[in-house]
Amino acid sequence: MSKSLQDRVLNLISTPELVDLTSRLVAAGGENPGGTEEGTVAVLQASCRDAGLETSTAAVAPGRPNFTAVLPGGNSPGFLFLGHSDVVPAGAGWEHPPFDPIVRAGRLYGRGSTDMKGGLAAVVIALKALKEAHVQLPGDVALACTVDEEDLGLGIRAFTASASAGTYDACVVAEPTDLTVVIGCRGDSYLELTVTGRSAHSGRPADGRNAIDAAAGILLLIRADQEQLQRTQDPLLGAGSWNTGLIHGGTGTSMVAAECALSIDRRLMPDEDAGMILTQLMERIEGSGLTGDGISVRGGIAMEMPGFRTPVDHPLVRGAVAAVREGCAGAEPDESNPDPVVGGWSAACDGGFIARDLGVPTIVLGPGGLNDQAHQINESVRIADLAVAARAYALMILRHGFS
Helix, strand or coil: CCHHHHHHHHHCCCHHHHHHHHHHHHHCCCECCCCCCHHHHHHHHHHHHHCCCEEEEEEEECCEEEEEEEECCCCEEEEEEEEECCECCCCCCCCCCCCCCEEECCEEECCCHHHHHHHHHHHHHHHHHHHHCCCCCCEEEEEEEECCCCCCCHHHHHHHHHCCCCCEEEEEECCCCCCCEEEEECEEEEEEEEEECECCECCCHHHCECHHHHHHHHHHHHHHHHHHHCCCCECCCECCEEEEEEEEECCCCCECCCEEEEEEEEEECCCCCHHHHHHHHHHHHHHHCCCECCEEEEEEEEEEECCEECCCCCHHHHHHHHHHHHHCCCCCCCCCCCCCCEEEECCCCCHHHHHHHHCCCEEECCCCCCCCCCCCCCCEEEHHHHHHHHHHHHHHHHHCCCC
């Protein structure tokens, strides 16, 4: 790759274009649950077509299309950028309407600005610059934008089911990382347990079998396993964890509860899967003596998002660190993030499906803050970081054997 080609590409990345596209994506909404992603996809599709990219959509559910944009190249395996078009509900308490984006003091405010409309815009503007610079690519560069990432992952499951192994050999998830190169993420799963007992009058509780009491025993087992898990911490990702998010049981105070339902979040390490975790939990329940004599327990998996880990010395990781560092050249200084670092996420993302199902080395890298901005009221993204991200994405593609 020549220095002149690199400079030509970077000079074509326009910060005003980044701000405009991010703003239009924020204004398109896409709250999940409660809305659909088609407005965001319409903005993406129009912008990508204007940039000269090939675009396609695939319906996952009514009003919920997956979107793909491709900058065509040769027959070598391609480079995949991954994002999602939905946002969490805005909620109350905003200083300004959440889907009426505004720019103030170097930041763009609005629901989804950080998670992750800014990342999507940075990818599109990077691909537009590559197209305008007439870069010859040995393989395709694609942006896949999926629906339903914030809930059950319907979009990424549909995408990986239709993709072919070997199509890509690198993936960057453009989620907000404060421009840190995230090389590993925990996964996530939702386990559903239904405890069934036998109803009776509360004046004679021994005549029944109380499902709530049995569920309480299960929660003690979960708490004990949580404490055990925390005794061994992975330096990058911490440990798996349990959280009981929902519980519902019984039909009346004067009745022995015949049923109790538990919804449990179990965060997964990269070498764990939800089926294994559920099997182990059911074995512990059976071995505890909680079941039998009128008490039974059914278990199921409502959602699973796998974790992943890419070696720190992988060329994708090294290239990303170098690209962010060079992308920062000439950018407005940010003392809170002076230089790119490599880290891990305790959160989960769709990248785990790409790594597990397609066998593609994956990292997470994007503008905006996961912990201080994503899913928060008055969400915002630093405009200078949008520009750094777009420059870094373009450099990564140029360094990926393209000339």
